[in-house]
Amino acid sequence: MDGELKELLTDLKTLKSSLPDRSHYALIEKMQSCLEHLSTTATSRPAQRTKIKDMSAQVVDSNPYSRLMALQRMGIVDNYERIREFSVAIVGIGGVGSVAAEMLTRCGIGRLLLYDYDTVELANMNRLFFRPEQAGMTKTDAAVQTLSDINPDVVLESYTLNITTVQGFETFMSSLRNKSFCPSKEGCGVDLVLSCVDNYEARMVVNQACNELNQTWMESGVSENAVSGHIQLLVPGETACFACAPPLVVASGIDERTLKREGVCAASLPTTMGVVAGLLVQNTLKYLLKFGHVTPYLGYNALKDYFPTMEMKPNPQCSNSACLERQKEYALAKPARDAAAKTKMEAEAPSETECLHEDNEWNISVVDDTDLQGPDVGKISGALPEGLIHELPSADEFQKPPVSEESANPVDDLEDLKRLLEALNAD
Amino acid sequence: MDGELKELLTDLKTLKSSLPDRSHYALIEKMQSCLEHLSTTATSRPAQRTKIKDMSAQVVDSNPYSRLMALQRMGIVDNYERIREFSVAIVGIGGVGSVAAEMLTRCGIGRLLLYDYDTVELANMNRLFFRPEQAGMTKTDAAVQTLSDINPDVVLESYTLNITTVQGFETFMSSLRNKSFCPSKEGCGVDLVLSCVDNYEARMVVNQACNELNQTWMESGVSENAVSGHIQLLVPGETACFACAPPLVVASGIDERTLKREGVCAASLPTTMGVVAGLLVQNTLKYLLKFGHVTPYLGYNALKDYFPTMEMKPNPQCSNSACLERQKEYALAKPARDAAAKTKMEAEAPSETECLHEDNEWNISVVDDTDLQGPDVGKISGALPEGLIHELPSADEFQKPPVSEESANPVDDLEDLKRLLEALNAD
Numbered sequence: 001m002d003g004e005l006k007e008l009l010t011d012l013k014t015l016k017s018s019l020p021d022r023s024h025y026a027l028i029e030k031m032q033s034c035l036e037h038l039s040t041t042a043t044s045r046p047a048q049r050t051k052i053k054d055m056s057a058q059v060v061d062s063n064p065y066s067r068l069m070a071l072q073r074m075g076i077v078d079n080y081e082r083i084r085e086f087s088v089a090i091v092g093i094g095g096v097g098s099v100a101a102e103m104l105t106r107c108g109i110g111r112l113l114l115y116d117y118d119t120v121e122l123a124n125m126n127r128l129f130f131r132p133e134q135a136g137m138t139k140t141d142a143a144v145q146t147l148s149d150i151n152p153d154v155v156l157e158s159y160t161l162n163i164t165t166v167q168g169f170e171t172f173m174s175s176l177r178n179k180s181f182c183p184s185k186e187g188c189g190v191d192l193v194l195s196c197v198d199n200y201e202a203r204m205v206v207n208q209a210c211n212e213l214n215q216t217w218m219e220s221g222v223s224e225n226a227v228s229g230h231i232q233l234l235v236p237g238e239t240a241c242f243a244c245a246p247p248l249v250v251a252s253g254i255d256e257r258t259l260k261r262e263g264v265c266a267a268s269l270p271t272t273m274g275v276v277a278g279l280l281v282q283n284t285l286k287y288l289l290k291f292g293h294v295t296p297y298l299g300y301n302a303l304k305d306y307f308p309t310m311e312m313k314p315n316p317q318c319s320n321s322a323c324l325e326r327q328k329e330y331a332l333a334k335p336a337r338d339a340a341a342k343t344k345m346e347a348e349a350p351s352e353t354e355c356l357h358e359d360n361e362w363n364i365s366v367v368d369d370t371d372l373q374g375p376d377v378g379k380i381s382g383a384l385p386e387g388l389i390h391e392l393p394s395a396d397e398f399q400k401p402p403v404s405e406e407s408a409n410p411v412d413d414l415e416d417l418k419r420l421l422e423a424l425n426a427d
Numbered sequence: 428m429d430g431e432l433k434e435l436l437t438d439l440k441t442l443k444s445s446l447p448d449r450s451h452y453a454l455i456e457k458m459q460s461c462l463e464h465l466s467t468t469a470t471s472r473p474a475q476r477t478k479i480k481d482m483s484a485q486v487v488d489s490n491p492y493s494r495l496m497a498l499q500r501m502g503i504v505d506n507y508e509r510i511r512e513f514s515v516a517i518v519g520i521g522g523v524g525s526v527a528a529e530m531l532t533r534c535g536i537g538r539l540l541l542y543d544y545d546t547v548e549l550a551n552m553n554r555l556f557f558r559p560e561q562a563g564m565t566k567t568d569a570a571v572q573t574l575s576d577i578n579p580d581v582v583l584e585s586y587t588l589n590i591t592t593v594q595g596f597e598t599f600m601s602s603l604r605n606k607s608f609c610p611s612k613e614g615c616g617v618d619l620v621l622s623c624v625d626n627y628e629a630r631m632v633v634n635q636a637c638n639e640l641n642q643t644w645m646e647s648g649v650s651e652n653a654v655s656g657h658i659q660l661l662v663p664g665e666t667a668c669f670a671c672a673p674p675l676v677v678a679s680g681i682d683e684r685t686l687k688r689e690g691v692c693a694a695s696l697p698t699t700m701g702v703v704a705g706l707l708v709q710n711t712l713k714y715l716l717k718f719g720h721v722t723p724y725l726g727y728n729a730l731k732d733y734f735p736t737m738e739m740k741p742n743p744q745c746s747n748s749a750c751l752e753r754q755k756e757y758a759l760a761k762p763a764r765d766a767a768a769k770t771k772m773e774a775e776a777p778s779e780t781e782c783l784h785e786d787n788e789w790n791i792s793v794v795d796d797t798d799l800q801g802p803d804v805g806k807i808s809g810a811l812p813e814g815l816i817h818e819l820p821s822a823d824e825f826q827k828p829p830v831s832e833e834s835a836n837p838v839d840d841l842e843d844l845k846r847l848l849e850a851l852n853a854d
Contacts, residue, residue, distance in 0.1 A: 004461055011458050015451055024442055031438050034431055049549060049559040059692045061548035062562075067653075068553050070694035074652040099555075103697040106553050121488035122476060126495050126533050128526075128555070131576060132476040135489075149558060225501040226494075227719065265486045267497035270530040271712065275705035282698040282729050292654070292730030302709050303719030307734045 005039040051152050055081045055108060064151070065108060077289045084153075086288050087181055087190040089113040091163060091172075091206055093139040095127035095268055096220050096229075097196030099277035100284075102129055104154075105147045107285065111155040111181050112147070113190065115172065116140050117162040127270050155181065163205050173209055192284055193217035196277075198266075207242035210234065211322035214329075216287075220280045226267040227302040229276040231283060233294055237326030240312035243319050272302050432466040478579050482508045482535060491578070492535060504716045511580075513715050514608055514617040516540040518590060518599075518633055520566040522554035522695055523647050523656075524623030526704035527711075529556055531581075532574045534712065538582040538608050539574070540617065542599065543567050544589040554697045582608065590632050600636055619711055620644035623704075625693075634669035637661065638749035641756075643714075647707045653694040654729040656703040658710060660721055664753030667739035670746050699729050 012035065016028045049064070057069035071077040088109055090097045093116040101112055116139040120130045134142040140158035147156055159175060161168040179189040193215055195206040203219060210217045214236050222229040234241055279298055286292040299308040314327050439462065443455045476491070484496035498504040515536055517524045520543040528539055543566040547557045561569040567585035574583055586602060588595040606616040620642055622633040630646060637644045641663050649656040661668055706725055713719040726735040741754050 004465055008458055008461055011454055011461075015454055015458075018451065020447070024445065027438055027442055031435055031442075034435055034438075038431055049552075049562075059550075061550045064549045064552035064559075066550050066692055067695040070692055071653060071696075074694045076652055076654055076694065099701070102555060103701060106555065106697045108553075122491045123486075123488050123493050125476075125491035125577065126535075128529060128533065132491075133576070135476075149560070150552065225503055226498060227503055263486050265493055265497055267501045267503065268494040269498075269709070269712070270533045271705045271709040274526070274530060274701050275709070278698045278702035278705060279732070282696070282702065283732075285696070285698065286730070293732070295732040298732050303713070305706070305710075305720070305722040305725050305734070305736065307732070309732065 005035055009035050009039070048149060048152060055084065068107060077291050080289065082289060083108055083285075084110045085182060086192075087111040087113065088284065088288075089115070089176060089190045089193045091115045091193065091195050092197035092202065093143050094118070094124070094196060094198060095129075095270070095273035096222065096277045096280065097194070098127075098129035098139070098143055099274055100194055100196060100220075100281050101143055101147060102150065103277065103281040104284070105151045107281075108151065109154055111157065113175060114140050114143055114156065114158045115161065115163060116143075117160060117168070123265075127268060127273050163209075164201050169205060169209070172205075173213070176209065176213055176215065188213045188215055190215065191288060194280060194284065195219045196280075198222075203242055207234070207320065208322065211236050211241055211320055211326060214326060218280060218283065218287075220276055222268065222272055222276055224266040226269045226272055228300060229272055229302075230297065230299045231276060231280045231295070232297045233283065233287075236323065237314065237328075237330030239296060240314050241318060241320055241323040241326075243323060244315035245312050269302075272300070275300055275302075432462055436462050436466070475576060475579060482511065495534060504718050507716065509716060510535055510712075511537045512609060513619075514538040514540065515711065515715075516542070516603060516617045516620045518542045518620065518622050519624035519629065520570050521545070521551070521623060521625060522697070522700035523649065523704045523707065524621070525554075525556035525566070525570055526701055527621055527623060527647075527708050528570055528574060529577065530704065530708040531711070532578045534708075535578065536581055538584065540602060541567050541570055541583065541585045542588065542590060543570075544587060544595070550692070554695060554700050590636075591628050596632060596636070599632075600640070603636065603640055603642065615640045615642055617642065618715060621707060621711065622646045623707075625649075630669055634661070634747065635749065638663050638668055638747055638753060641753060645707060645710065645714075647703055649695065649699055649703055651693040653696045653699055655727060656699055656729075657724065657726045658703060658707045658722070659724045660710065660714075663750065664741065664755075664757030666723060667741050668745060668747055668750040668753075670750060671742035672739050696729075699727070702727055702729075 009032065012028060012032055016025065016032075019025075019028075052065070055065045055069060056063055057066065057072065059066050059070075068083075069080050072080050086109055088104055088111070090101050090104075090112065093101060093114050097114075097116070101114060104112060118139050120134045120137050120139055120142050122132060122135050124130050125132060129146070130139070130142055131146075134145070137145075138160045140160045144156050144158050147154065157175070159171060161171055163169055163172045176190055176193070177188050179185055181189065185191075193206060193210055195203055195217060197203055197206070198221075203221075206217060206219075209215070216233070216235045219232040219234060219242060220230065233239060279300070283294050283298075287294045295309055296311045297309055299306075301307070314323065314330075316324075316327065318324055318327070436459065439455060439459055443452065443459075446452075446455075479492070482492045482496060483490055484493060484499065486493050486497075495510075496507050499507050513536055515531055515538070517528050517531075517539060520528060520541050524541075524543070528541060531539060545566050547561045547564050547566055547569050549559060549562050551557050552559055556573070557566070557569055558573075561572070564572075565587045567587045571583050571585050574581065584602070586598060588598055590596055590599045603617055603620070604615050606612055608616065612618075620633060620637055622630055622644060624630055624633070625648075630648075633644060633646075636642070643660070643662045646659045646661060646669060647657065660666060706727070710721050710725075714721045722736055723738045724736060726733075728734070741750065741757075743751075743754065745751055745754070
């Protein structure tokens with residue numbers, strides 16, 4: 001708009017100078033000042049922040065990453081900047097998915113892939129993220145609009161499609177496989193898939209895709225009465241897949257979509273969805289940046305503030321054939337995994353020759369006490385097995401009544417002890 | 428802006444018609460189409476939703492309250508619409524407070540009072556809520572801008588002040604006392620105060636105000652390393668106040684504000700702050716709308732997904748004199764509280780004559796077994812205390828070998844039993 005207003009101003013000046021007389025000057029000057037006012041006040045789009053090439057830890061008000069880079073100084077994360085290398089796919093940009101997308105965007109994630117087929121409605125305004133003026137836009141378009149304003153450094157890819165259709169599933173799969181953002185990456189093109197959908201059918205489709213692609217994912221959900229939710233980590237072959245252990249309650253015998261029929265809707269709260277999104281993205285950050293413990297399953301009961309956890313092994317009778325393949329691969333890779341774990345453990349164990357203290361004023365050393373102890377150590381009297389002698393005096397020796405100075409030279413004894421200690425230290 | 432563009436178009440038409448020849452028509456027509464394009468695309472402010480007089484449970488896409496009113500149909504909340512009667516004060520509109528304000532706004536809270544003295548900076552963009560184009564605005568102004576767009580039904584009052592100054596504290600107190608929003612309300616003018624500040628001094632000020640006003644409040648906090656947080660309910664006189672049990676770790680011997688000194692900042696994450704805000708507002712909703720259990724203290728350890736809870740009684744040696752006064756009042760009101768609790772329990776207890784099951788095919792009734800049981804019940808032989816007889820045959824009777832048909836009439840026995848049961852049911 002700024003450009004158009006400037007062009008109008010130029011045109012008006014041209015017009016003014018080319019007019020034969022001054023009779024229209026007053027009107028033209030009025031239009032001129034009106035245009036000038038418009039160009040100073042009007043902004044078709046609010047001022048955005050510019051892209052930032054490198055994440056900096058500098059503590060200035062203008063640095064959007066200072067509070068995140070501080071995680072390194074606090075010892076929580078080793079290398080926060082690695083977050084720019086990661087791609088996360090979010091399926092379902094509703095009450096949980098949109099907030100998860102905003103959190104990852106504000107954390108400076110490298111790339112977000114967003115999937116949804118729905119449009120924003122005023123009826124969604126009881127959850128965070130979407131704004132009333134976005135009503136009517138597709139959720140993906142509205143999300144890209146908001147997220148790119150918040151952080152232009154994040155690469156956003158949006159897919160306005162239904163993954164449960166044949167065509168939608170194909171596009172979903174090929175977008176997950178696409179490795180152009182990070183060609184050197186192992187496996188497929190994303191680091192994690194977050195399922196934030198609101199129905200069983202879509203969850204089973206995400207499960208199918210991730211089992212086929214051997215892609216780790218996290219599932220999330222909120223109950224229809226709005227007061228409980230959960231997140232779950234799914235590693236194909238290693239943990240239960242969504243088909244191994246389906247939820248305890250699913251719509252049975254009826255089309256799930258009838259739950260959305262005219263006149264009936266599920267309850268929802270911005271609180272429950274915000275908490276679930278927060279727990280989901282927190283575990284995403286822990287998983288990607290390797291800190292803390294990634295929880296395999298975490299429930300949230302809002303009425304009681306109760307947070308159950310559990311772990312689920314894969315089901316050897318799982319109905320999903322791709323899951324069974326991943327289970328087989330996981331079992332076959334066990335020796336390699338064990339070896340790697342052993343190597344890692346050895347690398348992390350402190351070296352035996354490592355010097356713990358630079359100074360050693362008292363000449364203290366740790367000795368292997370297996371040489372010094374035996375069944376007969378400490379006995380003053382009694383025959384030792386052949387070839388063995390007492391190297392050190394027994395503790396009992398010191399409990400004897402002190403001998404007179406004439407009969408023993410304590411200085412010589414101390415000198416002997418010192419020599420003995422030195423000999424031991426020399427080992 | 429729309430008006431200005433229309434005026435410009437009119438002026439241009441006037442100019443066109445008053446020109447002596449057509450030599451300038453091309454230029455004027457170009458300007459005309461440019462202005463027309465501007466007026467169709469330009470909107471100085473996006474379309475807002477209009478205010479809604481009554482909350483409706485109608486399930487249509489245009490109803491922003493349908494998913495909240497569904498909480499009634501789901502049996503979670505008795506009367507959701509009551510939320511419009513409540514006033515909540517939020518002190519500190521930062522990473523937790525701003526998200527708490529947005530959640531309450533989307534829930535349709537009656538009135539929000541917002542307190543902060545700070546301005547929005549790009550360095551705040553790693554948390555939810557504020558947008559980069561708001562950098563430089565006060566947090567209160569930016570919050571009112573965003574929140575009134577989201578839900579124009581909420582009455583927003585913003586106070587750009589520091590509650591730890593003398594003048595700020597006075598304004599804070601008088602704003603809490605103001606009952607013009609709901610003059611019939613007992614106590615002061617707000618239903619709950621949420622403390623979302625980031626320092627000990629401000630928490631002590633909120634504590635002082637709430638103890639003086641006998642105002643229930645909730646405290647929240649997030650650790651400096653960004654990976655833990657807590658919420659806490661404080662009811663003056665009934666629970667520990669903030670001075671009764673100060674946090675285990677506080678800045679000691681140094682000015683807290685030096686924590687914000689040049690070059691050093693605390694870490695923060697949108698996840699932890701979103702979770703804490705979600706838990707805080709969830710407990711706010713439970714407290715205001717009377718459902719579920721309001722948790723007295725809830726911690727959040729993000730590294731382990733561990734959520735400790737506890738309860739804290741007030742400290743009879745508390746250093747805060749207003750707290751001691753509230754403790755005294757609470758102790759004095761114990762008899763009235765006990766009587767009210769008894770009345771409530773009696774009102775809620777099921778009536779003894781209440782019929783649990785309409786049909787009773789087997790004529791089963793529950794009898795008071797104190798009449799039937801005693802030290803000698805079940806003994807066939809042996810004298811009973813004087814005046815007592817066995818009303819029912821002992822279970823031992825049925826373990827006796829069956830008697831012959833000649834010596835007893837089983838039909839008669841069954842008839843006797845039936846009469847006995849009927850007599851009992853008639854009681």
